[in-house]
Amino acid sequence: MDAIVKALVVDDHPLLAHATRDMLHKTGEIDVVSVVGTGTDCLEQVRVHEPGLIFLDYQLPDTTGTELTKIIKAEYPHIHIIIFTGVDYMEFYDQLVEAGVSGVLSKESGIRTIRNMVWCVLDNHTMLPMPMYHQLRLGNRHMNDPHSKLDQEELNIMNMLLKGATYDQIADNIHMSRRTVDNYMKRIFEKMGVKNRLEAIEAFLVKGTKSP
Helix, strand or coil: CCCCEEEEEECCCHHHHHHHHHHHHHCCCEEEEEEECCHHHHHHHHHHHCCCEEEECCECCCCEHHHHHHHHHHHCCCCEEEEEECCCCHHHHHHHHHHCCCEEEECCCCHHHHHHHHHHHHCCCCCCCHHHHHHCCCCCCCCCCHHHHCCHHHHHHHHHHHCCCCHHHHHHHHCCCHHHHHHHHHHHHHHHCCCCHHHHHHHHHHHCCCCC
């Protein structure tokens, strides 16, 4: 890593939050620009600083790591989010991946593990605990069906496109900005392996992946 990375720590336990900040500073590559304890404050600081990295506790007073990640990634798809949690995250790991997190770390992780995770995600890779890695299987039945990777919001957007809605009309319908819709479409194109709106609609129709 050649440059110092701006980071934001989000944890509602002050002692843990500042301990995380101190641990990140010790890596020598991370500048924690702010420490906050709620999802609302997190979004405010993201808009102020646009950090390259967010260390996000999964359980916050006003939201969860999954929901907050979706909001941030919709507006700032380039920001890497690492869930840094003290709870067993296996039961909601798939939801976190679908939301767009770059990695998940236990709060019991040491400085070397944290540093390695940072290096990985900033190189567009991630890092898994060995037991989880050994549980992974290639040949998943959904691997060749990119439409199965769309979340409910993305499925809703695709259905509106099928009905002829423009991006501006979609933005009005789901009460989001046009920029947010554009970011959603970029994620949809990437997941479906297509380059534009027309290709996405054609692929979507071929698979018949309409939401009820």
